[in-house]
Amino acid sequence: MIVSPAGLAEQTTALREELLEACARVLDSGWFVLGSEVDAFEQAYADWVGVEHAVGVASGTDALQLALHGLGIGAGDEVIVPANAVPTPYGVAATGATVRFADVRTSDLNIDPADVASLINDRTRAIIAVHLYGHPAAIDELRAVIGDRNIAIVEDCAQAHGAALDGRPVGQLGDVAAWSFFPTKNLGAFGDAGAITCRDEDLAAKIRTLRMYGEERRYHSVRLGTNSRLDELQAALLRVKLPHLAAWIERRRAIAARYDEALRDLVTIPPVTEQATHGRHLYPIQVEGRDALLAHLQGVGVPAAVHYPIGAHDQPCFAQLRDRDLPVTEHLATRMLSLPMHPMLSDADVDAITAAVVAAPMLAPAAQGS
Numbered sequence: 160m161i162v163s164p165a166g167l168a169e170q171t172t173a174l175r176e177e178l179l180e181a182c183a184r185v186l187d188s189g190w191f192v193l194g195s196e197v198d199a200f201e202q203a204y205a206d207w208v209g210v211e212h213a214v215g216v217a218s219g220t221d222a223l224q225l226a227l228h229g230l231g232i233g234a235g236d237e238v239i240v241p242a243n244a245v246p247t248p249y250g251v252a253a254t255g256a257t258v259r260f261a262d263v264r265t266s267d268l269n270i271d272p273a274d275v276a277s278l279i280n281d282r283t284r285a286i287i288a289v290h291l292y293g294h295p296a297a298i299d300e301l302r303a304v305i306g307d308r309n310i311a312i313v314e315d316c317a318q319a320h321g322a323a324l325d326g327r328p329v330g331q332l333g334d335v336a337a338w339s340f341f342p343t344k345n346l347g348a349f350g351d352a353g354a355i356t357c358r359d360e361d362l363a364a365k366i367r368t369l370r371m372y373g374e375e376r377r378y379h380s381v382r383l384g385t386n387s388r389l390d391e392l393q394a395a396l397l398r399v400k401l402p403h404l405a406a407w408i409e410r411r412r413a414i415a416a417r418y419d420e421a422l423r424d425l426v427t428i429p430p431v432t433e434q435a436t437h438g439r440h441l442y443p444i445q446v447e448g449r450d451a452l453l454a455h456l457q458g459v460g461v462p463a464a465v466h467y468p469i470g471a472h473d474q475p476c477f478a479q480l481r482d483r484d485l486p487v488t489e490h491l492a493t494r495m496l497s498l499p500m501h502p503m504l505s506d507a508d509v510d511a512i513t514a515a516v517v518a519a520p521m522l523a524p525a526a527q528g529s
Contacts, residue, residue: 219339
């Protein structure tokens with residue numbers, strides 16, 4: 160069995176002529192940073208999200224950092240993040256703020272509002288609601304926990320293009336949202352790229368200065384910023400892909416439904432709450448003997464993977480912040496395995512993958528835990 164791990168070559172082949180035209184347009188323009196392509200993509204992406212403003216930056220991690228900086232968060236402040244979203248705390252740490260790790264819950268695999276409530280103190284300035292794997296986090300429950308305190312909700316939408324909560328698209332639910340366009344995302348660039356979206360005009364304007372040395376005009380820096388710019392070529396290529404995004408997400412959902420039907424009696428399939436519209440970035444199953452199943456699948460040519468085998472709170476670089484066990488995060492880290500998920504998979508591919516799972520000798524139904 161040969162299954163493409165991410166479908167990037169197949170996707171590029173399908174759009175090859177449009178992508179080459181976009182590249183030629185940028186090359187012929189002679190303008191490569193923060194030009195008309197970035198302007199056009201920012202407007203198109205803001206429209207797609209359903210907000211007024213989008214600011215293109217160099218990566219999803221930079222998007223988190225600059226969103227927090229835009230909110231005035233830095234040294235001396237605390238930001239609460241879910242421990243199972245391993246890339247997220249690096250954007251927080253880059254601001255100088257202190258990361259506080261919250262546990263997650265099994266109902267949606269996202270941050271647990273009850274645990275968040277136990278962490279809030281006078282230094283808490285933001286909660287990052289990571290819509291992990293494509294399932295929207297419980298924003299309304301987080302707002303109830305916050306109450307009238309001056310604590311921002313920052314959405315990490317890196318894995319959640321197309322997700323929604325009670326019909327409201329992610330990216331509209333918090334105070335500001337960070338997006339990644341890493342190549343394997345639902346909307347992927349051809350390298351690193353990211354964006355920040357929001358409704359607040361002043362916040363968007365501030366973030367635009369922060370992405371380029373804090374400049375309000377050329378060579379006039381009014382605040383300490385950085386260099387994190389979405390380049391013209393990536394913007395042009397993303398403009399080609401954006402009109403296809405809705406169809407790609409629907410295909411992901413069709414693949415997930417096919418997996419659900421074939422595997423629900425054998426493994427724990429990804430949960431979807433009643434209020435959620437899942438973006439289906441990944442398809443993480445839960446199973447006892449995860450490592451044995453991973454070896455079996457890889458042995459027969461299925462590019463399964465683990466996201467994530469170690470919680471962020473257990474990463475050595477955050478050892479000084481670890482002050483307690485996070486039992487749900489730690490339990491899930493031993494059980495979760497991601498099956499291939501991208502819109503270029505055919506029904507035959509999905510059937511072959513599920514057949515490989517069903518054939519795994521370690522997956523007798525009686526051996527599965529709760």
